[in-house]
């Protein structure tokens with residue numbers, strides 16, 4: 070008989086930047102009152118900063134964590150805490166391989182922010198370590214767990230638009246400046262090669278997510294995609310715009326994943342002009358409004374109904390007590406359910422799919438001549454790497 074007590078997942082937060090703050094606040098929302106979830110809940114046990122314990126303390130205050138939450142001044146201390154079930158890695162992508170490996174080596178379950186790694190080989194090694202340690206490991210592509218994504222995947226599987234042969238998806242940010250730059254300092258993680266900057270690994274991954282979750286993910290016999298890419302390099306060496314065509318010849322399908330730091334997906338700053346994602350089947354289309362990372366509306370246009378349009382809107386629920394909700398809690402709930410049920414990977418984003426997506430992105434960047442420093446592309450784990458110790 071199922072227990073009425075929700076399963077509690079105990080989190081350790083690695084890093085104290087913007088997304089760590091956003092995600093942790095989502096963790097601290099009440100699952101029952103926010104989103105009618107009663108089988109799992111979350112506890113923030115500790116947070117760590119690579120720069121100082123004080124920064125971690127300030128972070129915990131800022132997110133209104135319970136007073137029991139511990140602050141650590143190093144990632145090593147965090148992964149050694151026996152009370153923690155899962156580490157959320159919220160550092161720049163440049164750091165993900167070393168930081169996630171640090172946690173996996175310590176026997177922790179890991180949720181690692183996107184992009185999972187800088188290279189496919191790094192992703193492979195993390196997956197191998199998760200297998201070896203028999204722990205749960207997932208890339209934090211929150212979009213996959215949002216109700217709208219689940220619904221769109223179900224619609225496609227129901228056959229309402231027939232077989233899907235083409236998907237065009239865009240996430241572009243509109244940061245063009247009159248002086249020819251984009252509105253990020255050269256040191257910012259969006260454009261800094263030392264932090265694996267660039268449009269593709271940061272934003273294009275969402276366009277690719279839509280291409281993958283509506284086609285590759287639903288393939289019964291998985292087919293490796295062919296990849297053709299056009300990459301516009303920024304003066305820092307990172308990509309400022311990347312367009313990828315992925316092709317699955319046996320499925321007669323193609324996906325076009327677009328991203329740019331200069332153009333915006335929509336004309337308004339919120340990127341809500343649409344459709345950001347156009348899913349084309351032989352019997353109709355599904356249009357999803359942007360932004361691709363957190364869309365709130367889709368339209369189904371059925372060919373057999375004379376082009377009749379059904380529009381469905383979604384919203385991100387808020388915790389009334391905290392006046393907060395960003396939409397990242399669904400991926401946290403997925404982690405809790407997988408760990409409760411003894412699963413090592415999520416069916417919505419299996420290891421193999423994260424890996425193939427990394428292979429596609431690596432190939433696209435290779436075609437465009439984008440390179441990153443050895444420190445962040447090595448697939449050799451080093452617990453004392455500056456990426457783990459913060460000693461820059």
Ligand SMILES: NC(=O)C1=CN([C@@H]2O[C@H](COP(=O)(O)OP(=O)(O)OC[C@H]3O[C@@H](n4cnc5c(N)ncnc54)[C@H](OP(=O)(O)O)[C@@H]3O)[C@@H](O)[C@H]2O)C=CC1
Nearest residue numbers: 084085086087088089118119120159160161162182183184
């Ligand atoms: N899912 C989503 O919607 C989003 C995901 N992301 C992903 O999250 C990751 C982090 O992004 P974001 O939070 O915006 O980044 P921030 O720059 O705001 O934060 C990154 C944090 O990483 C730690 N860090 C360790 N070493 C470095 C270093 N050399 N330079 C900078 N930071 C360092 C710092 O925390 P400390 O000193 O405490 O260790 C810092 O606060 C990226 O991989 C990004 O792709 C980002 C935004 C949205």
Ligand SMILES: O=C1OC[C@@H](O)[C@H](O)[C@H]1O
Nearest residue numbers: 088183259271272275362
């Ligand atoms: O993952 C992301 O999604 C939201 C964007 O604002 C952010 O830059 C990106 O990292």
